[in-house]
Amino acid sequence: MIRTGCPAHNCGGRCLLKVFVRDGVIVRIETDDRPGDTVADPQLRACVRGRAYRKRQYHPDRLMHPLKRVGKRGEGKFERISWDEALDRIASEFERVKKAYGNSAFYVPYGTGSYNQINGRQTAQRLMNLYGGSLGFYNSYSWAxxxxxxxxxxxxxxxxxxxxxxxxxxxxxxxxxxxxxxxxxxxxxxxxxxxxxxxxxxxxxxxxxxxxxxxxxxxxxxxxxxxxxxxxxxxxxxxxxxxxxxxxxxxxxxxxxxxxxxxxxxxxxxxxxxxxxxxxxxxxxxxxxxxxxxxxxxxxxxxxxxxxxxxxxxxxxxxxxxxxxxxxxxxxxxxxxxxxxxxxxxxxxxxxxxIALQAPDGGPFWLVFPVGENPVKAIIPSFLWTEAVLRGKDMGEADGVRGVPKLATDIKCIWAVACNALINQHGNVNRTARILADEKKVEFLLVQDNFLTPTAKFADIVLPVCTQFETWGLEDGWKYGDEVILMPKIVEPPGETKSDYRICSEIAARLGLEKTYTEERTERDWVAWSLDRYRQSRFPGVPSLDELENSNAGIYSVPVTKPAxxxxxxxxxxxxxxxxxxxxxxxxxxxxxxxMGRPAEIPAVPKYIQEWESPFGPEAAKYPLSAIGHHYLSRVHSTLEGVDWLEEAFPQRLFINPVDAGPRKIKNGDRVKIWNDRGAVVVKCRLTPRIMPGVVALPQGAWWTPDAKGVDRRGSVNVLSSERWTPLAFGNAQHTIMVQVEKAEAA
Structure with a gap:
């Protein structure tokens, strides 16, 4: 039995797992049962997602080998290639884009699939910064x-x-x-x-x-x-x-x-x-x-x-x-x-x-893996990356651009690591799919992931990544908490999968940057380095990596007896x-x-402002129902999609009040169509009084799965959401959705 941190997805928690291994295979997962469970230092008990993680770990659809696209973008047609061919192609494309457009044409997008230091977008950002930089971003889809x-x-x-x-x-x-x-x-x-x-x-x-x-x-x-x-x-x-x-x-x-x-x-x-x-x-x-x-x-x-x-x-x-x-x-x-x-x-x-970050110091760091300074000073709001693909050279301060008066180029190369936000989690999926399908816009798209996600189906090269159980890692709390959790390597990576750090190291070697990138450190070495950063800041008493590993405690915590x-x-x-x-x-x-002189959208005192899609606007005549895409226990955003245990307990459904279902002759369990001008979704419904009349809810994160007519059959709420952004933060407004619902025709 090995104690470890729950794989560091963007779930809202950081919990402790007990992982049982037999003959190199994870056979059972339990959660924190440390004695002395107190308010000052409570156990970090995992939810059903963490406890069901074995079903994702050994899912038959996991990527095992590098892939090269052989069909059109989005078709999902790939063929297996060697690591050498994949890495050579990547290095060649990077060099071509850099020579043709400069470093500001590169973009490593927002992605929250891993925060364990060794897996995640930060590993790619470090290499990009050493390579001359890339277009940066600020804020997030969560908290903009x-x-x-x-x-x-x-x-x-x-x-x-x-x-x-x-x-x-x-x-x-x-x-x-x-x-x-x-x-x-x-x-x-x-x-x-x-x-x-x-x-x-x-x-x-x-x-x-x-x-x-x-x-x-x-x-x-x-x-x-x-x-x-x-x-x-x-x-x-x-x-x-x-x-x-x-x-x-x-x-x-x-x-x-x-x-x-x-x-x-x-x-x-x-x-x-x-x-x-x-x-x-x-x-x-x-x-x-x-x-x-x-x-x-x-x-x-x-x-x-x-x-x-x-x-x-x-x-x-x-x-x-x-x-x-x-x-x-x-x-x-x-x-x-x-x-x-x-x-x-x-x-x-x-x-x-x-936002209420934790006093007195702002709370957990999430990441301490060093990415270095980005030589490209231009940054954009994270949600406006599609705008930078379409009209980057025209974007300036009015579009939220910082660091430069205007962008020098459109985005031409995207390196998506632990990221399904290009397609699945971005607003207006159908629009984004059209943008990425055009190879004259984004000329090279590289994806690293555990699965062939909707985003990965648009990639030119897909690289298979090991899970957090298959490499070393370290995490602290999610927004709140006073603990550091060790994530030792528990099982070997299957097939030809590698950690994001190792993949980036091998790309760095092709670019002549391997020693500078790795500093001759292994994944485990970087975890030891990261522990030192915590020791020098929030946790001066944290043990060494050897001590923490040998104790099998999995965690170092500081009890809070006098809350700040x-x-x-x-x-x-x-x-x-x-x-x-x-x-x-x-x-x-x-x-x-x-x-700022924009009182109608950015008033100096907080005000209620009617939304651009609203039950009170003219659009309500055609689309009378407000739709929201809430978090759901079967997934972490789009991660954990397809885990049968979770989907059995929390199936994807449209939640609708009987008051709204009745006039539409919709019964519980019926397959319904939800649509607006941006697209349509067909999914089963659940009638419930636990939602306000006039409102429907479609849990966010389901993988976009369009049929031949372009109708999503899985329940992806972002088919219906908008790419519009908020006026001050330039943040996502993906919950502002008006729709119509009807009983779907048999199909």
Whole structure:
């Protein structure tokens, strides 16, 4: 039995596994059972995905050999080739692209298939940087809007207390947050449960009655997708109107609340109170106003406002689904402002909201493998890579380009490592497929993966990668946590599979960079090097690699006995410990956003803005249902697709309320067609009252599988989603979808 970290996909957790091996084969997987399980240092128990991983490890569809495309891109027609032929072709294409277009034509896209140091895109980025660089990116598909919006209020992303402090809360609002399914840090659901056992009231606000709502909450409040900022604004109205705010804290620690607090240069601008009471637009943001927008009864809105404002300290935890929408920045900022005006910032049991990285140091690193400096200074928003393929030379600051006034070239070569975001996880799959099918645009596409994913089917060369059980690795927590987990090599790689690091080393050799790239280190050597980085920073007491391996503990953790509270010093003395905002205070009104001069899309105070696809827009006549693509226990995004144990327990279905199914003559288990102008999906449905009427949910991550007519038959929600981006963060808005649903014809 070997203890190891659960393979480091982007699941929201980092857990400890017990892997049982017989004759070089994994025969059973269990999870953490260390004695002394405490709130300060809890066990890191894996979910069903980690426990079922053996079925992925030995899946018959795993890639075993290098492949060369012999058909059209996307057809999935390949032939087996040798490693030498594959590596020679790659080196030749790299040299050709570099000579013809320069290094900014290369792109190593966002991909979250591995964070174990040795497998993952970081290994390719290191080589690219040594080779002269590549077009870079910033933000992510997960956190773009929330990462950009939070600092506009607090000046930092480190706005979260250590989670043990949740046990000091008396009220917890789980807003668009579902830790029981997507984890959001191993044990987040455990800490909520413990807080509830101590008497905290827990309310879940979500379009779906999620597993978190069922298991953790005292109350579920369904809300129409994309309208969270409307409900938050109405809650703020109630608090201000009924004098439930922490007026002293607002006066001493905030700017922009009312006309007396406006920053220099914006004295006559609209304050937050002006917005709430309709001073400028004539519309007071009352619960009555919000009810018609968000679908939450006015009495419920007012009650939740009073509860959160008076049952203190309280946590308003914002999940990420509500910020992957058309104006996702607004709900984030509105939640931060609710925390501020109630005085729940900088106190034990409170929560400043926003992205909430862990105090005091920002929490886990995720990756410490050294990629070096990128000689190419141009970077783009991660979600806009298709734009850089189509019109890169025309992209500049207005398109989110940083580092240069304008891109020098379009993307011509993509090296996708541990990445299914080119096709499956990007918005508007059919559009992306058309872009990648054109070999005059992206001239060379290299993919490294464990399986022939929808993205890999468009590759010119596909390289087979071993799993994290078949190489060395190291991981720390996912957003939260105070532990380092060792991932020793447990079994040998099958077939001709290799680690991403070894593949990159062999490409480096073809480019004359092998010694510079490897520094003559093996995979295990780099894990030892990575442990040293943790020893020099967050974990000075972490054992050596030999000690950790020989102990078979699998983990080094630091108990949290006195949880850190974000902004405690600022709360105590804002003059001595100012925030890193322009004013040094919490910016309810952002002068920086005001000066951008785009108030309709980027207002200086958080506002509800009707989405570009909405039940209230003209598109609703044709497409009346809001669709969302939530996380699901059968997959980690698109990873673990095809694992029969998980699919039996959590089959891919369209979830639809009987209120919407009835007029369409749809019965439970029927095959239904979901479509809009971007494409169509056919999949079985599940009728359930656990979703708000007017909303349907299709779990994200199912592999795009089009039939001869282009209709997806697997349930890929990104056939329906859009490639449009949010105005401030240039982030993905893939949850803003309007669709129609009907019973599918027999096929």
């Amino acid at each position: 809007a929330i990462s950009a919006a939070t600092p506009t209020v607090y000046g930092t992303a480190v706005t979260g207390n250590q989670r043990q402090d949740w046990l000091n809360a008396k009220y917890i609002l789980m807003w668009s947050w579902n830790p029981a399914e997507m984890r959001d840090g191993t044990n987040s659901e455990y800490f909520v449960q413990k807080a509830r056992e101590k008497g905290a009231r827990v309310v879940c606000i979500d379009p779906r009655m999620t597993l978190s709502a069922v298991a953790l909450a005292d109350e579920w409040i369904p809300i129409r997708p994309g309208t969270d900022a409307a409900m938050m604004s109405a809650m703020a109205y109630v608090m201000v109107d009924e004098k439930l705010t922490d007026a002293d804290f607002v006066r001493t620690h905030c700017v922009g609340f009312d006309e007396t607090q406006m920053p220099a240069g914006a004295e006559g601008a609209e304050s937050y109170k002006d917005y709430l009471f309709g001073t400028r637009d004539g519309v007071a943001k009352t619960p009555e106003w919000a009810e018609s927008i968000c679908g939450v009864p006015r009495a419920t809105i007012a009650r939740i406002a009073r509860e959160y404002a008076t049952t203190k300290p309280g946590v308003l935890y914002q999940g990420y689904g509500m910020q992957r929408r058309a104006y996702g920045e607004q709900a984030v900022r509105a939640g931060c402002v609710l925390a501020a005006i109630t005085g729940n910032v900088g106190v034990p049991g409170g929560w400043a909201s926003g 509270v974000a902004f405690a010093d600022f709360r105590r003395d804002p003059a001595k410990h100012p925030l890193p905002t322009p004013s040094g205070k919490i910016e309810i009104f952002s002068k920086r956003l005001h000066d």
